Amino acid sequence: MQIPEAVKNSLSKWIKDTGPAGDVVITSRIRLARNLNDYPFPSRLSIKGRKEIVDKVDLAVNDESFDTDIHKMHAVRLEELPAVQRQIMVEKHLISPQHARSEDEGGRAVLLTDDETVAVMVNEEDHLRIQVLLPGLQLNEAWKTASQVDSALETKLTYAFNENLGYLTCCPTNVGTGLRASVMVHLPGLAMTQQLNKVLNALSKVGLAVRGLYGEGTEAVGNLFQISNQVTLGRSEEDIIKNLFSVMKKIMEQERSSREMLLEGGTGVRLKDRIWRAYGILSNARIINSHEALSLLSDLRLGIDMEVVDHVDAKILNEMMVLIQPAFLQYIAGQEMSGDERDVFRADIIRQRVCRK
Amino acid sequence: MQIPEAVKNSLSKWIKDTGPAGDVVITSRIRLARNLNDYPFPSRLSIKGRKEIVDKVDLAVNDESFDTDIHKMHAVRLEELPAVQRQIMVEKHLISPQHARSEDEGGRAVLLTDDETVAVMVNEEDHLRIQVLLPGLQLNEAWKTASQVDSALETKLTYAFNENLGYLTCCPTNVGTGLRASVMVHLPGLAMTQQLNKVLNALSKVGLAVRGLYGEGTEAVGNLFQISNQVTLGRSEEDIIKNLFSVMKKIMEQERSSREMLLEGGTGVRLKDRIWRAYGILSNARIINSHEALSLLSDLRLGIDMEVVDHVDAKILNEMMVLIQPAFLQYIAGQEMSGDERDVFRADIIRQRVCRK
Numbered sequence: 001m002q003i004p005e006a007v008k009n010s011l012s013k014w015i016k017d018t019g020p021a022g023d024v025v026i027t028s029r030i031r032l033a034r035n036l037n038d039y040p041f042p043s044r045l046s047i048k049g050r051k052e053i054v055d056k057v058d059l060a061v062n063d064e065s066f067d068t069d070i071h072k073m074h075a076v077r078l079e080e081l082p083a084v085q086r087q088i089m090v091e092k093h094l095i096s097p098q099h100a101r102s103e104d105e106g107g108r109a110v111l112l113t114d115d116e117t118v119a120v121m122v123n124e125e126d127h128l129r130i131q132v133l134l135p136g137l138q139l140n141e142a143w144k145t146a147s148q149v150d151s152a153l154e155t156k157l158t159y160a161f162n163e164n165l166g167y168l169t170c171c172p173t174n175v176g177t178g179l180r181a182s183v184m185v186h187l188p189g190l191a192m193t194q195q196l197n198k199v200l201n202a203l204s205k206v207g208l209a210v211r212g213l214y215g216e217g218t219e220a221v222g223n224l225f226q227i228s229n230q231v232t233l234g235r236s237e238e239d240i241i242k243n244l245f246s247v248m249k250k251i252m253e254q255e256r257s258s259r260e261m262l263l264e265g266g267t268g269v270r271l272k273d274r275i276w277r278a279y280g281i282l283s284n285a286r287i288i289n290s291h292e293a294l295s296l297l298s299d300l301r302l303g304i305d306m307e308v309v310d311h312v313d314a315k316i317l318n319e320m321m322v323l324i325q326p327a328f329l330q331y332i333a334g335q336e337m338s339g340d341e342r343d344v345f346r347a348d349i350i351r352q353r354v355c356r357k
Numbered sequence: 358m359q360i361p362e363a364v365k366n367s368l369s370k371w372i373k374d375t376g377p378a379g380d381v382v383i384t385s386r387i388r389l390a391r392n393l394n395d396y397p398f399p400s401r402l403s404i405k406g407r408k409e410i411v412d413k414v415d416l417a418v419n420d421e422s423f424d425t426d427i428h429k430m431h432a433v434r435l436e437e438l439p440a441v442q443r444q445i446m447v448e449k450h451l452i453s454p455q456h457a458r459s460e461d462e463g464g465r466a467v468l469l470t471d472d473e474t475v476a477v478m479v480n481e482e483d484h485l486r487i488q489v490l491l492p493g494l495q496l497n498e499a500w501k502t503a504s505q506v507d508s509a510l511e512t513k514l515t516y517a518f519n520e521n522l523g524y525l526t527c528c529p530t531n532v533g534t535g536l537r538a539s540v541m542v543h544l545p546g547l548a549m550t551q552q553l554n555k556v557l558n559a560l561s562k563v564g565l566a567v568r569g570l571y572g573e574g575t576e577a578v579g580n581l582f583q584i585s586n587q588v589t590l591g592r593s594e595e596d597i598i599k600n601l602f603s604v605m606k607k608i609m610e611q612e613r614s615s616r617e618m619l620l621e622g623g624t625g626v627r628l629k630d631r632i633w634r635a636y637g638i639l640s641n642a643r644i645i646n647s648h649e650a651l652s653l654l655s656d657l658r659l660g661i662d663m664e665v666v667d668h669v670d671a672k673i674l675n676e677m678m679v680l681i682q683p684a685f686l687q688y689i690a691g692q693e694m695s696g697d698e699r700d701v702f703r704a705d706i707i708r709q710r711v712c713r714k
Binding site: 266269270272273276277279280281282283284285286287340344347 | 623626627629630633634636637638639640641642643644697701704
């Protein structure tokens with residue numbers, strides 16, 4: 001089974017590209033929480049009220065006078081999508097799992113640019129959740145784009161804003177800047193040298209939170225972690241981003257020196273063994289679950305970044321992280337599949353992508 | 358590291374070839390225990406006495422009138438060999454581990470044909486242990502050759518023989534024919550379908566013994582088993598061999614039908630997954646111990662025999678079974694190696710042999 005071109009083309013920019021410092025930082029994400037002045041928060045709104053907001057926002061971004069520096073956004077009304085398509089958006093990290101659960105409700109939407117760098121959830125926890133997702137360490141670039149989208153929307157919509165508190169949000173933890181800056185990092189070196197807990201614990205002391213791959217409450221699979229700010233109030237957006245950026249610089253240093261340490265001396269061959277075994281299994285298995293696949297892809301990606309493996313493209317991890325998820329697999333296959341069937345199909349997809357032939 | 362041609366050439370015939378029914382039967386072995394009339398058993402002999410026997414036997418096989426139907430045999434005096442070379446003979450299944458432990462003793466030897474099909478241990482438990490080892494199921498052929506060697510030796514030496522008991526041997530379990538007929542079989546199908554214990558238990562009821570790869574008291578690694586007769590007294594050689602042969606025919610049937618069963622239906626992809634993962638690890642690992650290697654080689658060989666894998670030679674199992682053992686590895690490397698070093702070198706040797714390039 002080949003991955004159809006249409007599927008490849010439908011991948012978000014962050015999946016198709018690696019960015020600056022891509023050996024450690026998979027993605028940078030800026031999210032702004034915003035609410036409209038004249039409406040209750042979405043959880044207290046009727047379907048009718050929510051639909052009114054969706055229409056209003058759709059109209060705003062389609063207005064001719066809407067800021068043309070931003071790529072054109074189109075609104076996707078989630079109730080019009082089959083469940084599998086909503087799930088694919090979750091797997092691409094464009095919307096939250098909560099936002100995807102819109103069956104029998106209506107009045108929820110997402111605005112997307114063509115390259116899916118910008119995704120604005122409408123009527124999730126807040127009326128607007130502006131997200132910019134870029135490959136690699138590009139917090140400033142993401143912030144710049146998010147800020148542009150925010151300003152453009154503000155010319156058309158009236159935000160709920162308080163002189164003392166800043167932007168008002170449904171959950172008090174988001175009040176103020178409404179900003180969450182986060183990076184998804186790949187830390188196999190720190191994990192293998194048993195330094196991960198030490199490093200991650202230190203982050204909480206500087207106001208940062210660490211979570212697994214798919215957001216709050218999810219397990220860290222494949223040595224992939226999301227690091228983000230916890231404080232949104234009392235600091236400027238630039239400060240929040242600067243703080244995360246400087247912490248990331250340090251973590252990158254530590255991760256890179258762990259990797260170098262692992263390649264030196266007697267542990268070098270152990271690391272190479274682990275990397276090549278991962279390659280061997282990924283390129284030959286006929287059944288694989290997503291947990292094992294991500295663990296092995298993590299090892300393989302480490303091997304690519306450390307130039308142990310040179311014939312596989314580094315972005316395989318980004319791509320596969322998304323493509324091997326349940327909904328995406330069924331989308332590629334063009335049919336519903338049981339868990340067992342997905343494990344077989346996942347192995348096919350990975351093998352095809354990993355093998356050099 | 359390439360395997361030198363000299364090493365490849367030094368491999369016994371059973372290692373270099375697969376034989377009839379080679380999908381299940383790796384080797385057939387006939388062993389005859391014989392003692393000389395005028396001497397106590399080796400354990401009760403002085404070094405001088407043992408050396409006298411070695412000289413006598415050496416002289417016998419070098420006599421011009423010695424039966425020319427048998428390939429020429431040359432005597433190797435074990436005390437003249439370094440320990441690693443004696444160990445290599447054990448790993449090639451030419452002599453027993455006991456026979457290899459000849460340091461500071463002397464008076465032990467082995468007679469070998471050039472292709473190492475015939476190996477006669479001199480002064481192991483008995484004065485003579487004539488062994489014929491052939492690839493595949495060739496019990497009759499091995500018996501024919503063993504019988505020829507036996508007759509040829511008997512023209513030159515006087516055997517300890519009793520009209521009522523037959524050939525006299527050190528251990529009473531060998532008295533009579535002095536014959537042990539054995540086959541080394543590869544039974545992954547029966548193992549995977551959980552039928553192994555049932556089948557192996559049934560063997561003891563028909564007077565057969567089952568042991569692991571390296572003889573008595575060794576563990577069964579890689580689904581490899583040695584099956585041999587226990588009774589040597591009161592039955593003719595032909596009867597013993599016929600009995601083992603007919604049991605083998607049944608086991609082959611059962612093993613083959615287990616394999617077919619495994620490939621059918623839902624288990625087929627599981628079996629293929631197991632086989633291809635074994636291939637993937639063997640062709641990529643950088644560190645591997647002999648236990649894991651044999652297990653994976655067993656899976657790979659099954660895949661070759663079942664035509665799941667078609668680009669690897671079936672005799673890889675025979676070859677690697679021997680080449681990846683400690684002494685052989687050091688022989689190939691031309692140096693002493695620690696256990697860790699051997700695990701790395703073993704992975705190199707296997708990778709080179711398994712990879713298609």
